[in-house]
Amino acid sequence: MFLLFSVYVNSQKTNHTIHTEKIYLHINKTFFTAGEDIWFKIYLVNGITNRPLTPSQIVYVELIGPNFKILEKKTFKSVESNDHGNFKIPVRAKKGVYTLRAYTNYMRNFDDSIFFRKNVFVNTSNTLKNKYKNNSKPDTVDVTINKNISTSNKQNIDIQFFPEGGHMVNGFLNHVAFKAIDSNGKGIPVSGEIIDETGTKIIEFNTSYLGMGKFYFIPKSGKTYWATISDIDLGKSFFLPKALNNGILMTLVDDRENYRLDIRSSLKREINNFKIIGKQKQNIIFETKINTDKKSSSAIVRITKDIFKEGIVQLTLMDNQNKPLAERLLFHDNGNKNTQSIVSASENKNVSRNLINLEIDMKPYYDTDETVNMSLAVVDKAVTAPQYSTDIKTFLLLNSQLRGKIEQPGYYFYSNGSDRKQHLDLLMMTQGWRQYLVDKYEVKTKPAVTFLPENDISIKGKVKYQYHSNKQINAEVSLFYKNKEEMGQDKIKTDTLGNFVFSNLTFTDTTTVLLTAAQYGQSAPKKKNEKDFSYVIELDSLESPKIRSEMHNQIIRKKFVFDDFTSLLERAENNSNKFFYSNNIIQLKEYTGNAQKNKKKTKYELKRRFALYNVPSHTVDFEELRRDFPNIDPILALQGRIPGLSIRGNGAFLRGSGSLSGSTNNKVLLLLNGTPIFDDPFLLAIDIDFIDIIKGPRAAIYGSRAANGIIAIYTRDGSEESFDANNGDKSNSIHFSHQGLNKPKKFYEPKYDIKENTLDEPDYRDTLCWRPNITLDENGMAKISFYASDIPSTYKVILEGVTSKGNPIKAITQFDITARKEK
Template sequence: MLKHRHLLLLFSLFLLTSLNEFSYAQTNELNSKIINEYDKIREIAPREKLYIHFDKSIYLPVDTIWFKGYLVNTTLNNSSAISGLIYTELINADGEVVQTLALPTILGLTWGAFPLKEETYPPGNYTFRAYTNWMQNFGDTYIFKKEIKILNLDADQQAITQNGKNASKKNITNQLTNTRNKQEIDIQFLPEGGSWIADLPQKMAFKAIDKSGKGIKINGEIFDSKQNKVTDFKSNTLGMGYFTMFPKLDETYTAKVNFQNGLATKNLPKATAKGTIIALRSSKKSDSLIITVASSLSNQPLTLIGQSRGVICFTANINANDVGRTVRITKDIFPTGVSQILLLDDKKQILNERNFFLNLNDELKVNISSSSLTYNVRDSIPIHLKVSDYLNNPVEASFSIAVTDDNQVLKDSLSENNILTYLLMTSDLKGEVENPGYYFQNQSDEIYNDLDALMLTQGWVSYNWDITKKPLLKAEKEYTISGRIINIMNKPSPHAKIILLGKNKTTMMLDTLTNQNGEFVFDKLPLMDSASFVIQALNAKGKKGTLGITVNEFVRAPFILPKKSYIENNEVIDSIVAQQIDAKNEVYKAALKSGISLREVKITGKKIIRGSKNLNGAGEASQTLTEENLSQIPKKSLYDALAEKVKGFREGMRRKSNIRDYFVNGDLARFIFDGVEIDFFFSPTGSPGGDEYYHFVKGFLDYYNAEDIRGIEVLSNGYSFRYKNQFMEPLDDKTYSFIEITTKTGAGPFLKKSANMYLIKPLNYGNNKVFYSPKYNSTNKKEKLPDYRSTIYWNPNVLTNVNGEADVSFFSADKKGTYTVWIEGIDTKGGLGLRRMRLTIK
């Protein structure tokens, strides 16, 4: 049986065996063109997918989101060689990007963390996105997305205190039931292959969803215009199913639908007089697919194609007529995953398409074991991992492992995507796939039929691409800074000297020359967090001249806010909230008894600016203006806002000079925009008058209005120490007040770029945060302070050796109950593996 790692052998496979001894040409000119076009598409526009494994999906405001990324090419599912940089984002419910990390990859693997601070991440629902620059060429298709919830412990604590845990759970359950009673449903009817042709027997699929977008169980009957019953139908629990009909021309068919506490009617699509259909029949036990092509067209040559992951698996030529043609295809010419049958006309236009899913059971065999399945609290727990391929050969692979407390973390193997369900199925389907793990449980007849209903209703796979069109965005192998220099005549400036000055914890300077097209590039840059760069251009003679700089900056993928669910939460999440609150409060109580104060101190009288880069920390400033303060004067310039709202802000003459400057009381004022000091970009020309710096700063203060600003913090006296050490080189004995300005865009002081100068602030790489797992011994095992971790252990980089083995260990916490050990990963050939284990803590 051919497996996914042999997929490239399928290029030469075009032999079909017919049930009715109809003979097909193996190759012809049209087939060759189609095959060549698929080859060119893979060469011009190769695809890659990205899956992210998380430790959990519900977090406390003080937690850290741990994750690992697996970047693969879609053809073989092995590590992608296209991109080397992955962008990860957290987006709030208003569609604002709160934080972005740009993570380098090695062999398609990367991992990172988002530490959650309440001033940056207030409780609510967030969307986690991950993608490469190259993926943006294909729209929203391959961008990975996951909903993340950050709990509001104070609000949830109050609700549970008032109602009790059981009452709170009951209230949400009642809310869910009442909403079901009131809601309407949406039903779609979708003919197999996309065509609904009169006088031909066809399969009609259907899907019903409620207002929240979730599938809802239905049943009903189909009637014609004379109210004669044609057939009946019944969905599965997720609202999907199909039935077979023989539609008549000019007839109107109506579905009368029953659902819980409701009735609905819906007209079926009208049948057309002419066209083509394809029907796919397959049983769980059969090793073949049976494809039937029927047509009411006259003697038009048709081409039947089977494709998977952008690779042609077979082609066949068929002459269209009113007699159905049936062919049998062996299943093992397709890889595991979503594939597609296409019917094309002589102009290569798609007439019909039919998606299907095959599971050849060729995933990695992942076995995890421990010396026992039952442990005491604060015990050392060893885990042994042994991995082989489907032929039982040991494999070297990379895995990520998350161990979570079932009392505090909801881990549902059916409802959550994993590396198998996402890369092999849901990433190739449209819409939300509910309970994706259900389809990978086993291969019962019921699951097999439900899987076919899913393919009929949510199938999407498409690798079409105009081969005359080039992708607009480049694949990034590493972080680079590149751009183009033009002269005053808007023509390229070759041999221009480009100086890159960067500042993070240290200062760095690089230089290069532009090529004949005026292009420059700085590559192999070191990993830097919260860095800023200034690019300066000098012409071939080493003079400033009048040069324009264009930098190829990162363009964020567009984001569309997801539709809000009619009911945002469910009773299971409410139970998890209660458990996490209990755990947190028990830690506080134990700490108080032992004389340790851990209770979180609420800062009063200090205003927090969301997104502020304040070096002293949130709320640590001499004066703070919030968005609410500035909303009172939205159209005033930033200069006027400072003069009106900041005590002591003024302009005046520097001591013993005729140079104008800005002051806060007697201190010289220095301005920081989103963590970037504007003095970094001041390049004096030596013009007479002494006001050059004053006008440079004034340009920024007049450019912004108050409505552009999220907050202003003034750092004077003791609050200025860190700023002076960070930004003043060399240090002097003058006193300064630093004004930290947080813009709503967070983009820093990006004004119209001055000639010869350009500021760029690259995305953060993160801080290489490592999961802390306590180690208990005879000395600290009896510590009074309780250990109530919800994520017990997280390791994103578990590597098996040549024998396919790896060992890890961790210590249990103090809550008794059960843990879920969740491990998933990939080998170098694209083999995917997943395993779960349950441990008991007593």
């Protein structure tokens, strides 16, 4: 069953404050083709205030494939939301739904529903069979609500009821919201009747939007009520919550300039000196006592609207012992939806390959003491998200504040429909419903914090005895790391349980890491040439959280996503030739591999595909070397394995005098993943997949620089079957490759005003511009220029950001590009 609500118990006035965090990713588009880049900007903000000030700075972003496995993971250091990155979709990626997931280590202390997730859709490069031949305008993506429900879905309807304020109370007119959902958790339209145990019809009800609705009735003591659905026999009834004989009602009315709370009680005590507390972002905005000078069982409280900012307001009724009795959420809408004027496009004639100019004017939309962090994407409208999808404003103000998935969140902000505000209030009454257990009391306890905030890279784990699980640990862990820019070591003593953590590490590149555990104060094993196997190291800081929620939504993805977006996928696929990047995507001929083909040979061929040589003279696979000698220099590891290769001092020699590190004349050519390099790559055996040796005529294709042969090193890229030191024979040492902090890649934009850079190849870019960091001048303005591609279409300019005070920024404008007329 899909649960929308939370049940609360009484809490003391002095409760524990939890500093939460949340992440939003601005992604350049929604529909991709294999071989393209997914560009994203990270917004890490405080979970309460939305300000870009958080305990954590390290953010993990993962690309999860259609098989629900993590394809790639990157680490970012986001200081005041200023980091960004990209994922390269493999050319041979499978068609389907991919997910970007982002979180901090600290967020792992809570339910993984607070992780950021965004689905994108990937088409295979096989759809790129024909180039873009016509100049017609691509279809506009549109999504309409499907009001027709299949019989199978109707059989799986569930309805939940949400009495306003928390409880139904006998003898009063109760306001009851409800939501009807199908087996996929989607809201669906229904109609029906409320009846009592005698079969008497009490009232009819109908949904008004996305399965939500509301009705009013007066329950009576001793009666039981349930709902039946019209036009279908479900074989079950949906019971309403049991009404209280002694309870309290709190209903909200939007009364133009004010909000009005009507409070009615059937408690055995009066409600004098009770109070209403209004909070926004956990800050108390107002606190007022009711019936201070009289004894009464009812009260009316009017709250002026101008004290609130845009966003959710929490209204709580407390008794004179500071125990909460009822609660209601409302969304204060300041009506300022017109942010389209933030971005404007030039009025020049926009034709293919012409310069496009944009102007951003933020001055009217933020205070002078605020700073603004923004990102901008200019994308073909055909590959952007459907209307009313999640954006930074809906995420920060709505999605991240309520439980459960919110359908079409943008509708509640951007629709011009007359019922928008009423539907938004229904959302507050259903997915924002709260219930306190009246006259019950329980002290809340502070949740345990297992995962600490990270400001730099940390390596955390535990040392255990291999054979004495209950014995107290007295160990120290040594750390050695090495990359292209630095090499270092450290040592730390574990606690008595074996826990250890190396903090404040800054790996600016892929880094080889070696951890070794030993008895505290013991510098070497007791016996010569004998490893200390009494200790075992287990890492936990490098493991990604389990993909739980995504797996729960596996059926939803297959049915819900593809049912709703079938037309979108077809349109994107039909136009997929326009996704083609002539300078990025390599179109491959269709190839069917022999299932019986040797896996290693296939692996070698895939990694050599960009090399100039065809067949090497010798190949050394490093599978066993990675296991037995993970920290040896890979060139030294070749000694005795390659005919004609000798190691003298620090140099490797082929065909006599050529040396990798000795003589400066006739140096052996060194290739790293197919690219010539001239410096020590600072690699260990654990980093290597295999090495090719190319000698004689086979090296001639590289010219005179390869006269003394070639050593071609191919590193591991994650596609191999990895060796895990925690599998198989356990050891007191563990070695692995840490990817380090992500280095942002620059988005490619051609410049057609430079004649020598004007290419004859067609330009099929659908993302014309990606600027992850927009800098405003002293007047709050910015100017951005870029060149159009060859695709005539309507393009969206999507600007997202957040101010230093936590106010989200979202603006969209669009312009048309027409085809250039042939001369």
